[in-house]
Amino acid sequence: MNRIISESxxxxxxFERLLKIMLSExxxxxxxxxxxxxxxxxxxxPRLEVEVTxxxxxxxxxxxxxxxxxLDLNIYDVCKSILETRGLWDRLLEKEAEIEKSQFLETLNSVLDPKKYLVPAIVKQLEECKxxxxxxxxxxxxxxxxxxHALLTNLQSAASNQLTVMFFPGEYTFTPESGATLDVFGLKQDDRFYRAINILQYEV
Structure with missing residues (x-):
């Protein structure tokens, strides 16, 4: 089993190893x-968030x-921009303290659906910047x-040929039997994304 959480x-x-990889032909x-x-x-x-940033x-x-x-995209900023464009940002901030956490989460899941909203917003920037x-x-x-995993799955459908590197705060686990698993913050979510490579293991 290949299990990696941090090669700082x-x-x-x-850092130099990563830079060498990303500069390689x-x-x-x-x-x-x-x-x-x-x-x-x-x-x-995840404890090294400041240093990694x-x-x-x-x-x-x-x-x-x-x-x-x-194209360096922070997904939080992309989400915020989507909500502001749709006139939802201020309304959601007002309602956050008034509604149940589960209901608020369900609302966010809907208005930031990767296939309908998030990935199209990313693809738009890709088309502009290339x-x-x-x-x-x-x-x-x-x-x-x-x-x-939902973001990557939908993004690969819309931009399958785009060279993409995701900075992931958690564990990346790979086994030949079950493929790749992404566990954010080390929490076992069983989020599977089978077609991604740990960049630090890429040979140049």
């Missing part, structure tokens, strides 16, 4: 994927300096009303 990106060795040309889609997971310890910002700057076009690499973060901020 904030450490210089791991093999990665950018999507080679060595066999039957997999160009979707990658970077799992990390800082490292990700540096990573983006280093990639841009090498003329690698990056980046070489899409970076996704903020997964912990939108849990549990947006689930990473």
């Amino acid at each position: 990106i904030e450490s210089p060795e791991i 093999r990665f950018l040309s999507k080679k060595g994927l066999t039957n997999d889609l160009p979707y990658f997971i970077l799992p990390y310890d 800082r490292a990700r910002d540096l990573l983006v700057r280093r990639l841009l300096a090498k003329s690698i076009d990056i 980046p070489a690499v899409l970076l996704l973060s903020g997964i912990g901020e939108v849990f549990p009303y947006v689930r990473s």
Whole structure:
């Protein structure tokens, strides 16, 4: 079983390894994927959120300096933009204290449905920017009303050829029998996404 929660990106060795992978011609040309889609997971310890955010910002700057076009999306910001555009943000903030938590969660699940709203919003930005690499973060901020496996499953249907790296605050587990499992914050959710690769195990 391949179980990885953190090879700390904030450490210089791991950061340089990640940068080397993402700058490589093999990665950018999507080679060595066999039957997999160009979707990658970077799992990390949720306790290192601040450090990982800082490292990700540096990573983006280093990639841009090498003329690698990056679309860096925080899913929380995308969700907030969707709600504001639909005139729901302020209304939801007002109602949050008045309704049951389960009802509030159900409402968010509906208005931020990945297939209907979230993925189309991401695809719109992809079409406008046409980046070489899409970076996704903020997964912990939108849990549990947006689930990473649902986001990735719907995104692969809409943008199957888009080179994508998701920064994931939790455990990425892979077994040949059951495939890949994503457990945000280390919580056992049984969220399965079979067609993603741990980027730190990608050979360049």
